[in-house]
Amino acid sequence: MARWERASGTRQALLRASREVFLAKGYGEATVADIVEASGISVGSLYHHFGGKPGLFFALWEQFMRDQEDRTHRAAKAVDGTTERFLAGARAYLEGSWEQRDVARLFLENDGPAEFSTLRRQRGWDWIGGNKRLLGLDDSRESHVLVVLLTTVMGESGREVAACESDREAQVTIDEVIRLVRRMLSAA
Template identity: 40%
Template structure:
């Protein structure tokens, strides 16, 4: 029993340390950008040692990837929470679009996921991160809304990818001052046309 408590305690300490590193890195990546953030800056902000950082992350790029994955997971969780109850699949897609726009209003998230993410990790890695998170929920929603006539997996994946790109562009434009309502209505029109096709 004591050994199990010790393992749990070690795991909890490890999780706490990892979270502190991620939080400090996120703050610095958002305010300074990836290029202008050093690992000594991150450990100083986290109040930890470089050894602790390198115990959890291979290098700064791996740390950035973990930050991006956590952000993408938070976006997907926001969408899933907003679309959890009593909606038709088509309604869920439209509500999910609005939830995506709301989730992307979190300070720094656009920079991390849409601007610095592709520059630091490369487009393919960011596509993979998105595919495991928000784009996954989008593809599932399209399949449900188009059932029983949903297209084959490859075409459905292409549709989700294109719609996801439209969401990202809309989020960028909204962040620059465009009307969220107009973009939400326009995305809704795209969803209606895709689902009805």
């Protein structure tokens, strides 16, 4: 087996184990020892590949966010019109929040490394910029307020969907969010 294949396998084992441990205990209560025990990988390898527990958390978050971004981009590209593209991407984001609700709940709570809130805030500003471009909005203050509100609604709606107790409840929530966001966009 090539060295990079072993390294990739080690990284994946650590990510799987950290996900299980973080979901079971929360980030704050999880320890490096818990992750090492769950993965069967050495402490040295964990630090080599991720630099510690925060690095594992950030790697899981980046993986989740990439999945969400890929999902929303695919959905948005499949339809015409700025409003319909936004709504298709929004629906895909919410459906991803349900499909990956266990890990979405972890990231939507405030249980993470100290730097997480700063990183999440920066990602939020990036998301606002992307939504502004997607909707084809100008640089006016009114457009800025609209896209900030829409982006905030979507973020909080993702949290609400992830907290649902059943597929039906999640679908009703997703449908209602999309209906309300459509009304917001129509009124703008």
